[in-house]
Amino acid sequence: MALRSGRVLRSRIRTDALLVRKTPFGDADAIVTFFTEERGIVSALARSAMKSSKRFPSLEPMHLLHVGLEERVGAELGVLVESAIARTRLVLTASLDRLEAAGHALRWVRRAAPPLTPEPALWAVINGFLDDLDADGAGDGPAPTARLAGLGFRLLAAIGWGLDLERCVHCGRDCGESSSAFVDPAAGGLVCRACGGARLLLREGRRARFLASTMGDDGALRGDDATAALELIEATLAAHTE
Ligand SMILES: [Zn+2]
Numbered sequence: 167m168a169l170r171s172g173r174v175l176r177s178r179i180r181t182d183a184l185l186v187r188k189t190p191f192g193d194a195d196a197i198v199t200f201f202t203e204e205r206g207i208v209s210a211l212a213r214s215a216m217k218s219s220k221r222f223p224s225l226e227p228m229h230l231l232h233v234g235l236e237e238r239v240g241a242e243l244g245v246l247v248e249s250a251i252a253r254t255r256l257v258l259t260a261s262l263d264r265l266e267a268a269g270h271a272l273r274w275v276r277r278a279a280p281p282l283t284p285e286p287a288l289w290a291v292i293n294g295f296l297d298d299l300d301a302d303g304a305g306d307g308p309a310p311t312a313r314l315a316g317l318g319f320r321l322l323a324a325i326g327w328g329l330d331l332e333r334c335v336h337c338g339r340d341c342g343e344s345s346s347a348f349v350d351p352a353a354g355g356l357v358c359r360a361c362g363g364a365r366l367l368l369r370e371g372r373r374a375r376f377l378a379s380t381m382g383d384d385g386a387l388r389g390d391d392a393t394a395a396l397e398l399i400e401a402t403l404a405a406h407t408e
Contacts, residue, residue: 184231186273207282209281230257242290291320320380337358
């Protein structure tokens, strides 16, 4: 819907959203950044959001929100006009480990997703991850760090930066399931010995478990796999964003 108000062309959108940042602005307002289903990353002014929680009581991370935004043509910053919780994730928000993993994931989204660009695949994987963290009962399910590592691999794939852990990215040679292989995050995956190799060596068992994690099996990671996976994911994000 577009309507003319004075000389400014405005439009209203309503969309599901995740809060990825909230920064105080002036005495009472806040600048909020959402990852939304309809528009991707959007920032908006939330008037009185810091002064009173009554104005927007639902402005919390992790839960699925439904927000109304007013966009002005030519203006980078929209205005938040309404916000409600569409689906709570109360189990997730009651656990420090899960909150930390979810917070880390939302920072990745903020870093990787371009502004004002719908990213349906990324939207699906981040919400699937938050729902999984919320659905894992007390103590069962994969560790939150293993969940985070799996999400990291799938986030990279969703944004077009997925790592090829099966074939050499230069010559296309299949590196087989049962051999160690070099991986170069900046090159986008494996680099075989003939193509020069890379600094980081993935042992065969770990590479197979990373592949399973990429495919959605968050329980596949063992021991310190998750730590190694997180380093690889961070290095890949850095190669694309720094
Ligand atoms: Zn090669």
